Amino acid sequence: MKLQIALSLFAAANAFTAPQANGPTISALSAIPGSQSMMSHQSGPPPDYAQAPAPIREAKPKTPSVTVQGGSLKTWAFSSPAVERVQVVLKTEGRPLDADVELWAGPDNTPHKIRVYVENGATRPFNAVMETPRGPNTVAVRNIGQLEFPMEAVIEAVSSAEPLGDLSRMDQGPMTIQGGALRTYPFDPQVDSVQVLLKTDGRPLNARIELLQGPNNNKQVIELYTEDGLDRPFYAILETPGSGNVIRIVNTATVEFPLTCSAGAYKIVEKNSYDEMQPVISGFGSEGR
Numbered sequence: 001m002k003l004q005i006a007l008s009l010f011a012a013a014n015a016f017t018a019p020q021a022n023g024p025t026i027s028a029l030s031a032i033p034g035s036q037s038m039m040s041h042q043s044g045p046p047p048d049y050a051q052a053p054a055p056i057r058e059a060k061p062k063t064p065s066v067t068v069q070g071g072s073l074k075t076w077a078f079s080s081p082a083v084e085r086v087q088v089v090l091k092t093e094g095r096p097l098d099a100d101v102e103l104w105a106g107p108d109n110t111p112h113k114i115r116v117y118v119e120n121g122a123t124r125p126f127n128a129v130m131e132t133p134r135g136p137n138t139v140a141v142r143n144i145g146q147l148e149f150p151m152e153a154v155i156e157a158v159s160s161a162e163p164l165g166d167l168s169r170m171d172q173g174p175m176t177i178q179g180g181a182l183r184t185y186p187f188d189p190q191v192d193s194v195q196v197l198l199k200t201d202g203r204p205l206n207a208r209i210e211l212l213q214g215p216n217n218n219k220q221v222i223e224l225y226t227e228d229g230l231d232r233p234f235y236a237i238l239e240t241p242g243s244g245n246v247i248r249i250v251n252t253a254t255v256e257f258p259l260t261c262s263a264g265a266y267k268i269v270e271k272n273s274y275d276e277m278q279p280v281i282s283g284f285g286s287e288g289r
Contacts, residue, residue: 092121200229
């Protein structure tokens, strides 16, 4: 008798089982008013920094420039950890450029420092890339020049998916430069800009990059420090108008801290006339003659 009652209850329970839907399951969130727009917004792809402008393509980024007056300081904060590389462009209207660029990664932590001097910020703007892993990070730019020498600064996030620089054109290097040693790289008049990549095997990086046009005639000087040359290598584009341009790399660290340097032409233009191959004197190129 008990067996028959149990079988009858089991059959009744199966009779009232809810049928399975053939279509896709509707979430309970869809029943909330306004949830459809929220769901469609969340279903979109997250921000992809790989679609940002490629690093150091030109010295004309898409981000608007900010004027930094002489003696003042401006900061750019990147709170998202997805930003792992930023491009720094500094220029003037033809006056000298003298600035300090620092990367702040927390309180009293400055893993990257750059001191920049340019004789003419319009002819040779400063254009470099700074690695910013493990955000948030802040880039600080200080104009240490006089009040009469303002400058324009552009700091923007760029893609970290691609390697630094055009490796196919870095025909000179990689070359090891021991501490206290230097290397020079002369370039033909047809080379309009040069790319330089400095890194280490994980040790600190201390170096000075000089752009010469004539005996000891510095057109641009970059002094840099990086606490880890493997995690935060330095890459820059140096504009080299005219002829007689030489890049000099000096390892300012001691002999225990060698560095690896790669350099090569970045932009090559045809210069057929005699005037186009002349050195740039007083900041004026062939277009000003």
